[in-house]
Amino acid sequence: MVGVSEELKTLDLTDIAGICPCPTLLICGSKDKPNLSSMRSLHKLISESQFQIIPDGPHVLNKEKPKEFVENTRSFLELLK
Numbered sequence: 284m285v286g287v288s289e290e291l292k293t294l295d296l297t298d299i300a301g302i303c304p305c306p307t308l309l310i311c312g313s314k315d316k317p318n319l320s321s322m323r324s325l326h327k328l329i330s331e332s333q334f335q336i337i338p339d340g341p342h343v344l345n346k347e348k349p350k351e352f353v354e355n356t357r358s359f360l361e362l363l364k
Contacts, residue, residue: 300328307332308359312340312348333359 307329311322313336326334337344337351344352 296325297328300325303329303331305331306359306363308356309334310337310344310352310355311335312337312342312344314340315342315344318342335359 309322309326309329309332311318311334313319319336322334326332335355337348337355340348340351
């Protein structure tokens with residue numbers, strides 16, 4: 284797992300994010316400081332994206348804030364109908 288974490292630190296999605304034609308939900312916890320700036324950058328690059336910040340949310344949102352995570356995800360998916 285440590286190897287995967289190290290690889291993710293250098294992952295650069297800039298090129299493909301700019302050409303992503305799909306509606307995209309970017310969701311992050313307000314306490315997930317390392318990922319907030321990355322998510323903001325991706326949001327600017329993906330024209331069909333929505334960016335949601337869950338208050339007091341940590342890195343593992345689906346585990347620590349499952350209700351909020353599901354509500355945000357469901358709302359996004361409803362828009363796609």
